[in-house]
Amino acid sequence: MSECIRLTNIRTTYTGRTVLAIDRLTLHSGRIYTLTGANxxxxxxxxxxxxxxxxxxxxxxxxxxxxVSWNNGSLRHLRRQVTLVHQSPYLFTGSVFANVAYGLKLRGVHGDELKRRVESALNLVGLGGFGHRRSRELSGGEAQRIALARALALNTRVLLLDEPLANVDRTTSDLLTAVIAGLPGAGTTVVMTTHDPEHAERLGGDRIHLVAGELANPLTGVKLSSNEGDELCRLSPKPAALFSIA
Ligand SMILES: Nc1ncnc2c1ncn2[C@@H]1O[C@H](COP(=O)(O)OP(=O)(O)OP(=O)(O)O)[C@@H](O)[C@H]1O
Known part of the structure; x- marks a missing residue:
């Protein structure tokens, strides 16, 4: 299993307060991770x-x-390999097609290839045929799915999803979960944040659980030792052992 991203000795401080302290964390290619933790x-x-x-x-x-070097041109190249979908994604005024096509055009994709990739991404989220719709006329759940389609169309190496299931109904949540769960098969590394343990369980994958900025065992909340962040799959609980769902 090849490494996709490795973090070593990370410390992040705001006004003198350390809010993130991760000694080691390794994410592998083609795996799915749920990122959990309290507010x-x-x-x-x-x-x-x-x-x-x-x-x-x-x-x-x-x-x-x-x-990663934070102050040179290589950052631009690396950023193109990552897509972040925000919790409240912004869709600009215009058609759904234009929204999904936007990032592809920036990457030089045009013509039939552009059309094919937009349509295929819309189909993936169950909104085939929505290309002509105005983005402002979409429901919240539809907008969330379009935002995911926009990210999927880019087919980046890493897909980061911030609470994509937070504000959608159960049917949409099931559909998005199925789409997201299928992505590692195509080699994408997925990290999805969620407050909801049930979402984490339904999606499966490895858990990155944070307690006060440090990696912790999702079952016990006990902080991990420094090398355990390289072995998340060993620590991620089997769903049935963690939560019971009605
Ligand atoms: N720009 C900032 N300036 C100062 N403190 C910040 C800043 N951004 C985040 N923090 C603090 O860092 C800590 C971690 O914040 P972060 O937003 O990463 O948590 P979170 O797990 O995403 O929370 P939530 O679930 O509420 O979104 C919090 O205590 C927050 O107040």
Whole structure:
């Protein structure tokens, strides 16, 4: 199993307060991770580092085989391999097609290839045929699915999803869960944050659980020792052992 992202000795501090302290964390290619933790545990901060949007105060991030350097042009190249879908994604005024096509066009995809990739992404989220709809006329759940389609169309190496299931009904949640669960098969590394243990269980994958900015066992809340962040799959509980669902 090849390494996709490795974090070493990460410390992130705001006004003198350490909000993230991760000695080692390794994410593998083609795996799915659910990122859990209470409000303020550091999930968004970690997601922002993984998206290469903000640097930690100290420590090292290795992306693929490259150490991330925060102040040179290579960052732009690396960022193109990561997509972050925000909890309340912004769709600009215009058609659904234009929204999904936007990032592809920036990457130089045009014509039939553009059309094919947009339609295939819309089909994946169950909204085939929605291309002509106005984005402002979508329901919240539909907008969430379009935002996911926009990310899927880019087919990046890493997909980061911030609470994609938080504001959708059960049917949409099931559909999105099935789509997300299928992504590692295509080689994508997925990290999805959630407050809801049931969502984490339904999606499966390995758990990255944070307690006050540190990696912890999702079952017990006990902080991990420094090398356990490399072995999350060993620590991730089997669903039935963790939660019972009605
Ligand atoms: N820009 C900032 N300036 C100062 N403190 C910040 C900043 N961003 C985050 N924090 C603090 O860092 C800690 C971690 O915040 P973060 O948003 O990463 O947590 P979270 O787990 O995503 O929380 P939530 O579930 O509420 O979204 C919190 O105590 C927060 O107040």
């Amino acid at each position: 303020g545990a550091g999930k968004s901060t970690l997601l922002s580092h993984l998206a290469l949007l903000t640097p930690p105060t100290s420590g090292e991030i290795i992306f693929g085989d490259r150490t």
